[in-house]
Amino acid sequence: MARPRIFVTRRLPAAVEAKLSERFDVTINTSDRQLGTEDLREAVRRFDGVLPTVTDRFSPETLDVGRSHARILANYGVGYSHIDIASVARHGITVTNTPDVLSECTADLAMTLMLMVARRAGEGEREIRAGAWTGWRPTHLVGTRVSGKTLGIIGFGRIGQAVAHRARLGFGMEILVYNRSPVSPGTLKTYGATQVESIDALLPLCDFVSLHCPGGAENRHLIDGRRLDLMRPEAFLINTARGEVVDEAALAQALMFETIGGAALDVFDREPRINPQLRDCDNLVMLPHLGSATREAREAMGFRALDNLTDFFAGREPRDKVA
Ligand code: DGY
Secondary structure (H helix, E strand, O other): OOOOEEEEOOOOOHHHHHHHHHHOEEEEOOOOOOOOHHHHHHHHHHOOEEEOOOOOOEOHHHHOOOOOOOOEEEOOOOOOOOEOHHHHHHHOOEEEOOOOOOHHHHHHHHHHHHHHHHOOHHHHHHHHHOOOOOOOOOOOOOOOOOOOOEEEEEOOOHHHHHHHHHHHHHHOOEEEEEOOOOOOHHHHHHOOEEEOOOHHHHHHHOOEEEEOOOOOHHHOOOEOHHHHHHOOOOOEEEEOOOHHHEOHHHHHHHHHOOOOOEEEEOOOOOOOOOOHHHHOOOOEEEOOOOOOOOHHHHHHHHHHHHHHHHHHHOOOOOOOEOO
């Protein structure tokens, strides 16, 4: 029987590409450049399955390619707000993601950002590289203590919980949580966390706010100018979720006028483009979407996508089916 034809939109870790090729008839975008709408339409039209990433936008137009089309989008990544879920449902396309395997590494990166912005690590690094360090002095690049402070977590899924674990056990932080649905008392107890009924109630209570909710239209600009104003003047905002969750123009204003202490972003609204206003903010740390970027996580994500494809084409329900 002919092996299913799979289009892979980006280079993947070598071990994952090798295993994929053993099981499927694989075509890889070896240029590794970001694909446009026409490239993706072509992939949906010609292949039995597509293995995309966060950089591939599957809009209604991309997915509407006529009667014959791919039957599965096995997304490499946990977030899938780049895929129009109403359209895939209309076309009968299955979507899977890769949860769990990146939670620990993404939580590690959220902690990295929290520490970097509070302890002014980005500023210090820039200073040394610019040859501008004049030596130790008591008033030099004085930051904010992290240990023992209050951390607000918005979205208490797997990654939010992994952050709570680190912050609570490693840094003795008090954990407040906002989550759309009630979190079980057992889970809250595990992390010594308290659930707060609304984002507006949570923000004024926190020294740090870390975002771990999904992106997409529903959460676009969840953190807008009004909510930034609810944060303490010395508080820090951390975003490892999705760029669209934060109104970047409002954030730039808050940073420039120092109505909050600082921010650290791993994700951006129109990445890889960066809002120029953000570049001018010294109290902002920026990383290029590195949340899951460890060898371990990136391989595990690939194998998880491979398992989802294998199950799907064997007629089984993939374990990570999200649509
Ligand atoms: C994820 O898994 O959602 C990462 O942000 C990459 O897409």
